[in-house]
Amino acid sequence: MxxxxxxxxxxxxxxxxxxxxxxxxxxxxxxxxxxxxxxxxxxxxxxxxxxxxxxxxxxxxxxxxxxxxxxxxxxxxxxxxxxxxxxxxxxxxxxxxxxSLQTPSYWLFLSLLLALALIDFDTMTLSNPLMKTGVISGLLFQAAIGFSLHGLTGAIISLASSAIGMVLGILLIDAITVIGSFVFRRPAMGDGDAFLAAMMGAWLGWKYLLLAIFLAALVGAIVGMGGRLFGQMQKFQKMPFGPCLALGAALSVFIGHGLLSSYLALFAVG
Structure with a gap:
């Protein structure tokens, strides 16, 4: 080395x-x-x-x-x-x-995700000040990345993608909440999860946000089934989803590009 x-x-x-x-x-x-x-x-x-x-x-x-x-x-x-x-x-x-600019920026993003995940794990709540910080810094990050690559035009395009990711994050989690609450006749998501998804969308853009939420749902399903299987969780027992979202976002940062590229290549062949 x-x-x-x-x-x-x-x-x-x-x-x-x-x-x-x-x-x-x-x-x-x-x-x-x-x-x-x-x-x-x-x-x-x-x-x-x-x-x-x-x-x-x-x-x-x-x-x-x-x-x-x-x-x-x-x-x-x-x-x-x-x-x-x-x-x-x-x-x-x-x-x-x-x-590169990504390195210290992702240090901030990952630190916020870790803090939010553990706060949610401990208290079943998410910190609004941390998420507000995450949303603002995510918008600034996307604008800076776009500007560094393609000047003002790139900054505007990246900022638009970030804004779309924010709105999409809120809409997706709200949709899951409404549908889940209707199907299971009980609250399906916490109040802060949509705000956390908005923060993730601001940092990741809409494409990687979709991947992050998919990964979060997969992790949540595995944890839930594992908890039931080993007798650690009861049916319909509440569990914090913030840690799952945070893990999905972190995985998207490091392996999201490879996963999306592999999926698109497979889809193209099919």
Whole structure:
């Protein structure tokens, strides 16, 4: 492996870990209506502020052996897992898109998706401030990509695709909600799922949004059937769909082009 690529990858992973540490704060505090900036990170049990050397992503948790240095209460392993996953997402983006506008842009998109997925998993709700940030940044991203490729005309076309994706995301999820509620005689989707789909459409455009929702539905069906099969879920038990949407969107970022190209090639042959 090229040494410079290895060093750059290590730096990117550490940067992702640091962002993941901040995401842990966002995931915990935002649903509770707390400030994500103040006070500094602290033990959730005894409220003692973490020392700087104990607040290092992943390493700090390992060094403390998963316990608070002050009260010895256990600290959830999800903290280093989120940091590691964020680092891997950053690294995957760097390896896939290199030194380009897409790389830092997708860092933001994937970070928002991860935070929203875990908030929904914990609380069965989605954060409007995060989704609003996602919609605005998605529109700006598409405009910037279009401008970098084809100037003002490209920016307008990309922005239009982004806007269409937003509207389509809302319409699709609303349609699924209405049809599902009619068929099953109970609410089929959460209130925030349409807004999340709009955010995904703003970032991905309408083509990759359709793929992302298909993948999300596939993941949701697999999880639901697996939960029923292993006795972990009851019939009609509510489950957060935000994590499925987030995973579908992330997969579309990394393998969406290949999947769509393969499908279109197969369709053309048929």
């Amino acid at each position: 090229d040494l410079s690529l290895f060093l750059n990858g290590a730096i990117v992973f550490m940067l992702g870990g640091a962002i993941g540490s901040f995401l842990n704060v966002v995931i915990y505090r935002l649903p509770a209506g707390l400030s994500v900036l103040h006070p500094p990170s602290r033990c959730p049990h005894c409220m003692t502020p973490l020392r700087k050397r104990d607040n290092l992503p992943i390493i700090g948790w390992l060094k403390l052996r998963g316990k608070c240095a002050h009260c010895q209460a256990p600290i959830s392993s999800r903290y280093p897992i989120v940091e590691a996953v964020t680092g891997l997402l950053f690294l995957a983006s760097y390896l896939a898109f290199g030194l």
